[in-house]
Structure formats: structure tokens, C-alpha cells
Amino acid sequence: MSLHSTVRDYSYENGRRYHAYRNGQYPMPNDEEEQDRLAFMHHLFKLLLGGHLYRAPMDQTQMPERILDVGTGTGIWALEIAEDFPDAEIVGTDLSPIQPTWAPPNCTFLVDDAESEWAFSPSEAFDYIHVRSLGGGISDWQRFLEQAFEHVKPGGWVEIQEYETWIRSDDGTGEQAKMLMDWQYKIDEASRGFGRHMNVAPHLAQWMEDVGFRNVQDDVYKAPVGSWPKSSRLKEIGRVGKVTLYEAVEPYTLALFTRVLGYSPEDAREYVDKVRAELLDGSHHIYVLYHYVYGRRPLEG
Numbered sequence: 001m002s003l004h005s006t007v008r009d010y011s012y013e014n015g016r017r018y019h020a021y022r023n024g025q026y027p028m029p030n031d032e033e034e035q036d037r038l039a040f041m042h043h044l045f046k047l048l049l050g051g052h053l054y055r056a057p058m059d060q061t062q063m064p065e066r067i068l069d070v071g072t073g074t075g076i077w078a079l080e081i082a083e084d085f086p087d088a089e090i091v092g093t094d095l096s097p098i099q100p101t102w103a104p105p106n107c108t109f110l111v112d113d114a115e116s117e118w119a120f121s122p123s124e125a126f127d128y129i130h131v132r133s134l135g136g137g138i139s140d141w142q143r144f145l146e147q148a149f150e151h152v153k154p155g156g157w158v159e160i161q162e163y164e165t166w167i168r169s170d171d172g173t174g175e176q177a178k179m180l181m182d183w184q185y186k187i188d189e190a191s192r193g194f195g196r197h198m199n200v201a202p203h204l205a206q207w208m209e210d211v212g213f214r215n216v217q218d219d220v221y222k223a224p225v226g227s228w229p230k231s232s233r234l235k236e237i238g239r240v241g242k243v244t245l246y247e248a249v250e251p252y253t254l255a256l257f258t259r260v261l262g263y264s265p266e267d268a269r270e271y272v273d274k275v276r277a278e279l280l281d282g283s284h285h286i287y288v289l290y291h292y293v294y295g296r297r298p299l300e301g
């Protein structure tokens, strides 16, 4: 069987489709439903930045020539950055070949496991490496960040955009959302049990410093869930935030609850319905923190 067909030999579980390459390693689906969710997430990550794709000052001294997007998913971020930097070469890697075939000539995609040795030689080093929503996909973040350090040019930037898989509120209404609270504890426990912790966002800045990145910044944005905030900007973000959280409940739950926590598929689905029902009740003033963490490889060392 050719590599081409093997990476598309997807597996199916509980009505959802999962990646084939390194089968079983990543607990989220890769089907059309998930791709639609990723499109909403892309919108939300950008909305929080006022429409921008990144925070690192990677284009301030000179224009980037090579950009890598690790765990590119549908490639939506890579395709947009390719338009913004038409003279740069953009590469997106993922376990799943779910990117469009009509990419612009400066944008290519390849199937690669970010937990293995990355597929690039030293002469192919990047000016900027972007990673978004890879929590749950990496078991050893230190090794992952060491590889990012090795594959970014001295003076280049690595940026990780990641939201906390933790629901907060400032007025105590979050704690009243009993199903949502129970869900987040169970996802935390199950993803640790799976060996790929979801909620890595709060630790990334420290981990980047630990492997040698300098000028590390952790820009944190509050993303409300629901249209409860007063400001019209936050209301808009909150509407999108609610849709994305609603859409996230099933893909986050099905594989982790059945594979790790021992739920039957029926019980897992019933659980999903209960979490979603509570989310639709708009009385909780909840929000999620989004981290945009970036650091620079020093020129020396």
C-alpha cells in the first residue's frame, strides 16, 4: 500500500472519523464536522487579535522567508499567511492530510508527526514557527519545544496560540454550571490518562524559557462564552465563543470518555447532551483564557 493511501486510511469510531497516520495518537476527529469547528476557532483566534494572525514581531526587522505551521489542521492559518507574505515559503504539517489541494504556490503541506524527528534539514530552518491548538496532541512538550528551537533560525520566533481547557467566571456563576465543571475536570483527568494533557496553555511560557527561548511573552485574552458582556466587541466574541464551545463538547468527549474513562458510547453521548443543554442556558457569566505565547531563539547559542 502506498504512503498516499495509508495516511487516508482513516478509522471510524462512535460515528466520527479519526486520523490514520500514527493511528490512535490524537483523540480528536478529522471529519468535515471537525473541520467546520476549526474554521470557527480560526475566526475566534483572529477576532481576539482584532483580525491579526500572530503576535510575535516576526516581520519587524526583516520579512520572513520561511514559515512553518505545525499541526496545521485544515491549513486555514497557513493559507492566509501565505497570502500575507507572498514572497515567503509556507509549510504546514499535520497527522491528517485534510488540507485543500488548491493552495497557492508558496504554500505546501505534508503529513508529519510533530512528536517524531521533524522532517527538515538544518538548511531548511524557519524564520517563524506557528503552532495553534495542539494541546492534547503532544505527550512531551519539552522535546517538542526543543525541536521548535532547533528548527527556527537564530533570531527567529516561535509562537504558540493555545486556549485553556478551563472555564472561569469572576462572579461565581461558573461554579453553578455543574455539568460544565464536571466536564472540564473529566477532560483534564482523561487527557492526562491518555498521556497528552489538554490544558497546557498556562505552562507554555515557562516551558519555552526552559528550553532556551528569550524575550518570551504570554499575551492573555479573555474570551467570553455567551453574549453576557456589556461591550459590543466582547458580545460578538462571546457569541462565537458559545458556538465554538458547544461544537467542542462532542469531539473532546467521545474518544477520551470511551477510551480512557470507560464510558459506553451511549453514556458518552448522553453526557455530551447534558453538557450542551447546560451551555445553552445563558445564565452563566463564563469565559476562557486564550494565550498567545511567543519567544525568540537567541542569535548566539
Ligand SMILES: C[S@@+](CC[C@H](N)C(=O)[O-])C[C@H]1O[C@@H](n2cnc3c(N)ncnc32)[C@H](O)[C@@H]1O
Residues within 6 Å of the ligand: 019, 026, 030, 038, 041, 042, 070, 071, 072, 073, 074, 075, 076, 077, 093, 094, 095, 096, 112, 113, 114, 115, 131, 132, 133, 134, 136, 137, 138
Ligand atoms: C485542534 S486542531 C488545530 C488545527 C490548526 N492548528 C488550527 O488552529 O486551525 C489540531 C491539529 O493538530 C494535529 N495534530 C495533533 N497531534 C499532532 C502531532 N503529534 N503531529 C502533527 N499534527 C498533530 C491534528 O491532526 C489536528 O489537525
